[in-house]
Amino acid sequence: xxxxxxxxxxxxKKRRHASNREATYLRFQKxxxxxxxxxxxxxxxxxxxxxxxLQVFYTPALMRELSRVQVLFETFFSALLEIRxxxxxxxxxxxENIAGILGAAAGSIPVxxxxxxxxxxxxxDRRLKALAAQHREFTLAARKDLGYGPSRWRWxxxxxxxxxxxxxxxxxxxxxxANL
Numbered sequence: 001x002x003x004x005x006x007x008x009x010x011x012x013k014k015r016r017h018a019s020n021r022e023a024t025y026l027r028f029q030k031x032x033x034x035x036x037x038x039x040x041x042x043x044x045x046x047x048x049x050x051x052x053x054l055q056v057f058y059t060p061a062l063m064r065e066l067s068r069v070q071v072l073f074e075t076f077f078s079a080l081l082e083i084r085x086x087x088x089x090x091x092x093x094x095x096e097n098i099a100g101i102l103g104a105a106a107g108s109i110p111v112x113x114x115x116x117x118x119x120x121x122x123x124x125d126r127r128l129k130a131l132a133a134q135h136r137e138f139t140l141a142a143r144k145d146l147g148y149g150p151s152r153w154r155w156x157x158x159x160x161x162x163x164x165x166x167x168x169x170x171x172x173x174x175x176x177x178a179n180l
Contacts, residue, residue: 018147021086021087021146022142022146024079024086024087025087025138025142025146028076028082028083028138029135029139029142030079031076031078031079032076032079032102032131032135033135034072034075035072035073035102036105036128036131039105039109039124040128042069042109043109043111045062045066080096080099083095088141088145091138091141091145094137094141098135098138101130101131102131105124105128105131108123108127109124110124
């Protein structure tokens with residue numbers, strides 16, 4: 001604070017940069033999530049066009065969907081470039097990990113009707129699980145970078161101390177319970 005109760009320009013600039021980073025982080029996570037959802041949707045398109053007779057009817061719709069997926073990838077890569085410019089080193093590393101996992105998932109999209117499809121599905125599912133874990137790490141690192149960490153949660157810490165900054169469900173246990 002300066003004399004007279006005015007906020008120093010440096011304080012405003014620092015807040016402005018944090019809000020720019022926050023918007024960049026959100027754009028990146030949304031773009032990465034959109035690409036992940038599109039990758040899970042592509043095998044459905046492949047199944048829909050299996051009979052050769054139907055390919056003639058589905059080709060225009062298929063091309064529209066594929067162009068939509070291309071736009072999602074373009075948005076993702078531009079968001080990744082923004083992270084490379086304004087993100088802190090921890091977030092840049094996690095963003096690169098997310099990009100690598102999405103690339104590996106795109107290379108293992110389950111297609112065809114054979115044993116190889118089942119193997120690809122298993123690899124694809126593992127990559128999506130790794131993607132979810134990296135999204136979690138990215139969110140935690142972004143919250144820390146933006147100052148939304150535990151220091152603002154003192155009231156919550158007094159109520160319960162979980163030890164984990166993101167107490168969530170145990171997904172493996174939920175899936176195991178569902179497969180009784």
